[in-house]
Amino acid sequence: MSDKKLIYMDSAATTNVAPEVFEAMTPYFKDRYGNASAIYDLAQESKTALENSRKIIADTIGANPSEIYFTSCGTESDNWALKSIAAAYKAKGNHIITSKIEHHAIHNTCMALEKEGYEVTYLDVDEYGTVKLEELKKAIKPTTILISIMYANNEIGTIQPISEIAKIAKEKKIFFHTDAVQAYAHIPISVEKDGFDMMSVSGHKFNAPKGVGFLYCRKGINLIPLLHGGAQESNRRAGTENIPYIVGMAKAAEIAHAKMEERAKSQKQVRDHLIERIINEIPYTRLNGHRENRLPNNVNISIRFIEGESLLLSLNDIGVCASTGSACASGSLDPSHVLLAIGLPHEIAHGSLRLSIDHKITMEDADYVVDHLKQIVENLRSMSPLYEDFKKQNP
Numbered sequence: 001m002s003d004k005k006l007i008y009m010d011s012a013a014t015t016n017v018a019p020e021v022f023e024a025m026t027p028y029f030k031d032r033y034g035n036a037s038a039i040y041d042l043a044q045e046s047k048t049a050l051e052n053s054r055k056i057i058a059d060t061i062g063a064n065p066s067e068i069y070f071t072s073c074g075t076e077s078d079n080w081a082l083k084s085i086a087a088a089y090k091a092k093g094n095h096i097i098t099s100k101i102e103h104h105a106i107h108n109t110c111m112a113l114e115k116e117g118y119e120v121t122y123l124d125v126d127e128y129g130t131v132k133l134e135e136l137k138k139a140i141k142p143t144t145i146l147i148s149i150m151y152a153n154n155e156i157g158t159i160q161p162i163s164e165i166a167k168i169a170k171e172k173k174i175f176f177h178t179d180a181v182q183a184y185a186h187i188p189i190s191v192e193k194d195g196f197d198m199m200s201v202s203g204h205k206f207n208a209p210k211g212v213g214f215l216y217c218r219k220g221i222n223l224i225p226l227l228h229g230g231a232q233e234s235n236r237r238a239g240t241e242n243i244p245y246i247v248g249m250a251k252a253a254e255i256a257h258a259k260m261e262e263r264a265k266s267q268k269q270v271r272d273h274l275i276e277r278i279i280n281e282i283p284y285t286r287l288n289g290h291r292e293n294r295l296p297n298n299v300n301i302s303i304r305f306i307e308g309e310s311l312l313l314s315l316n317d318i319g320v321c322a323s324t325g326s327a328c329a330s331g332s333l334d335p336s337h338v339l340l341a342i343g344l345p346h347e348i349a350h351g352s353l354r355l356s357i358d359h360k361i362t363m364e365d366a367d368y369v370v371d372h373l374k375q376i377v378e379n380l381r382s383m384s385p386l387y388e389d390f391k392k393q394n395p
């Protein structure tokens, strides 16, 4: 590694493994490698670590440990939740309601279910990216078996009125699943109080390694295996358990929950400072997402007359990692489906910048980014024919 400056503002895409997490994991790679299904002492160490981790995770959301199923990632949890409800409750109905701003792990699973004959309603959102409760109520049919709405959006940071949505589902006896990958470890969650039947989480978004996640599934729901094989995870998710990663995720969850309030407070300060400076000091910019109901770590700004990709390359040159649209959308030229859903025209959606601030980002880092961003935007605009035309028409 060079000692080049690095300001990592892409923690909504992934995070590093925290040193304490790495340390907690290490023995399970080296000395405590037993297969949790065996009966000798070495295996029992793994079994104990597995069940302790399940208890730690369950406690963070007020669930029973038996309601936590370890998976390989957030995508798996999302797929499993939707496909399982669809298959298990087919006799009751074939209609699923979701939103237009879901992560691809939900969106593309819904599209796949449509091909299998399920009917899916993709709810519109308002200009801030909030699901409209009246629209949701109107979309419910006698055949609706599942509502799946994300807790907080990964691109624009908008937090949904999630317990109200859950309440509507409950009143109609419809299962409610939430993709809480961006919310977990940042916002306090209680599956009882919030009224969730199922919830997806991914470890690598909160300083656990990539390749581990979990699905919360309320007791009594018929959870159909996605993978068939051994008896692991109460016969629901076969495959030898990934003990080091599960231990790491539990450690990361513990740390994130112990420090949640303190971190959120400092992240909000940096977030608001970034938003205020960018909006005030760079002309023709706008904030995307809700101003208050917003993840503490999310800044998403549209900067007119520039291309997101060029902006990211210029930021990379000064050691800043950021994102335009979602990570999955970069590499394709289509503007993000989330920015289109909140009503941005294509050309404005193209020039959007997401800065996600983890707890290590300081005010100085934020100032460094804005100071350089001003110059970068000016340079890029000076090369833009669109900007030139605009200036001619609006002298």
Ligand SMILES: *Cc1c(COP(=O)(O)O)cnc(C)c1O
Binding pocket: 012, 013, 072, 073, 074, 075, 076, 078, 103, 105, 150, 152, 153, 154, 179, 180, 181, 182, 202, 203, 204, 205, 211, 213
């Ligand atoms: C990152 C992310 C996922 C996917 O999680 P993986 O563990 O990377 O598969 C799903 N939903 C949201 C909202 C995300 O931000």
